[in-house]
Each structure stands twice: as C-alpha cells, then as structure tokens.
Amino acid sequence: MPQLKNLVPVIIIMAILAISCSFLTEKVSNLTGKQDSQSLAETNTAGTIATLPPTEIIPPTIAQLPTQALTEKPPATKAPKPTQVPTRDTGSLATAQAQPMADFVASLQTQGYMGNTEGTYYALDDFEDSLAQINYWQWTPTDYSPKNFVVRSKVEWASASETANWDWSGCGFIFRENVEKSEYYMVQLGLDGYIWAGTSVAGKTTWANAQKHLSLDIPEGNTELVVIVNGTNVTALVNGQEAFQTQNNLLGSRLTSGPLSFMLNSGTNAGFGTRCKWTNVELWELSE
Secondary structure, three states: OHHHHHHHHHHHHHHHHHHHHHHHHHHHHHHHHHHHHHHHHHHHHHHHHHHOOOOOOOOOOHHHOOHHHHHOOOOOOOOOOOOOEOOOOOOOOOOOOHHHHHHHHHHHHHOOOOOOOOEEEEEEOOEEEEEOOOOEEEEEEOOOOOOOEEEEEEEEEEEOOOOOOHHHOEEEEEEEEEOOOOEEEEEEEEOOOOEEEEEEEOOEEEEOOOOOOOOOOOOEEEEEEEEEEEOOEEEEEEOOEEEEEEEOHHHHOOOOOOOOEEEEEEOOOOOOOEEEEEEEEEEEEEOO
16 A cells, blocks of 8 residues: 555644744743733733822922911020028038128128028029100019018119109009909109109008108119018118108008019100119118
C-alpha cells in the first residue's frame, strides 16, 4: 500500500502542527488573561484612589492666626511686695531701702505719734497728675489699702495760673475710702500754705480747722509731705515739722478701711490747671 505509506509523514506533520497551534493558543490565552487581570487590578486601584478624599496639608500662615495674638501685648506682671520689716531692731532682716523708713517711723514713735512701730514697708511708684477744672479735685488709687500707716513723699506742684484759688490748689492723699459710697478722708497740702483735711460723707465735705501756716513757693515748688494715720488720729508733717493734727471719730466707725490714693485739687481752669508729682513715695503699714 504505497499510497498509505506516503500519507504517514503528512499525518505526523499535521499532528505536530495541531499540537503546536494548541500550545500557542493556550499561551496567548494565558498571556491575554494575565494582561486583563493586571489591567483590572490597575483599574480597581485607580478607582480606589479616586474615591478617597484629597489630602492637602497647608501650613498655618499669619493671616490664619487670630488678630488678637498679633496685636495684644503680654499681660503685665505685678511685682512682689517688699520684705516685711517688723521693727527697727531687726536690721538683719531689713533691706537697705526699708531700714531708713523703719528708723524714721521709730523716731515718730519717740515723738508720741504711735505706740507700736511694727509694720510692713512698701516703696510706691512715682506718680504725676494734672487737672484744669477750678475748685475740683480728683484722685487715683494705689495698690494698697492700709488702715493705720505712715506715708512719706516728696511732692512737687505747679500752677498754670499765678492768680489761682490757692486754697483750692494742692496735692495730697485720700485714704480709708468706701468706694461704693464714695466716702473717704483726705489730707491736702494747700498752696495757700495750710493743710486742708476732712471727710466726705453722705455727699457732704467737712473740713477740720486749718492750723500752722506754711511758706510755700508759688506757682511752683516742692516739699516733703508725711501723713500719719493711727486709729482716729491724723497728723501731717511738712519738711519734718508738724503742720496739722486732728482726731475724727468717723475714722473709728464709718471710715475704717479702704484704698490709699493720690489726690489733686485744682484752683484754675487755665492751661494744664494744677499739676502734682509724687516721688520717692514710701509707705509703712502699721500692724494691728
């Protein structure tokens, strides 16, 4: 059978070709499947990223900060009060600044102005004020509210007028003020040469009798003023000399406590009016 014999190689070749085609088809199919799977994975990943909200980190800028943080200064810090100096004999505890005042208070005791010198020393800041409203006074509180005390200060004054109402021109202190009722006791060094002291209670001002007359420079000058308050007694010293002393029962009943303030009285409307300046202000608060 020569014809059948000749067909055998052809059949073998065709079989080989069929096997090869089947292998190639599977290879291509597998490659296409991998590519489709990769494309799907990429598509899914892209879809996942696309659905996440965008994240944007923006550093803060000055425009985003509160305006208050840029314009406000830090709050002021109140300085601690000086060390207590109980008596003039405790020199080891006294500061160099406090000891002269302690000695001064002790000298006042020997003159009979007080029975006990035990207390606490404070150095107050210098203060200046002016008022151009004739026959009016104003006051500015300090940070202290002593009941019994000695306050010593250099006082300077100036008037814009050489014809001011001198009995209504002056510098001094207000103390034991009832802020709610605007009631207080005042001591003023009048530029007419007298100490004017009295109460303002229930809308009425009552002055004590003026005593020693002083020679003061006008329209401007300076002196040392000391005010001593002990119980119901009030004393004023000018340049070391007693110029005024009185006793008032309201200091033992109605005016028993309250702030200590700088007080200014103006006797003219002209220019700056009356100006007062307190320097080297020392306060000795007597212990109760």
